[in-house]
Amino acid sequence: MIPKRAEAVDGDGIRWTRSSHSGGNSNCVEVARRGDAVAARDSKAPGAGRLTVPADGWRSFVGAIRSGELSA
Secondary structure, three states, rough: OOOOEEEOOOOOOEEEEEEEOOOOOOOEEEEEEOOEEEEEEEOOOOHHOOOEEEEEHHHHHHHHHHOOOOOO
16 A cells, blocks of 8 residues: 655745655654755754755665665
């Protein structure tokens, strides 16, 4: 089953996505695709800044977590 995702658009028109696996608690990271990069921010403090990395780097990061190479 594919989880539903919550989306929000910020004042800059960026569409931020949060997985439904977050369960409604406040320990969430939101992500947004920005051309050939991915941005991440803390859902509790969306105005506090964001981390932007190349899309290939993000895919490697997520793949390492999924494979167990990194713990979530």
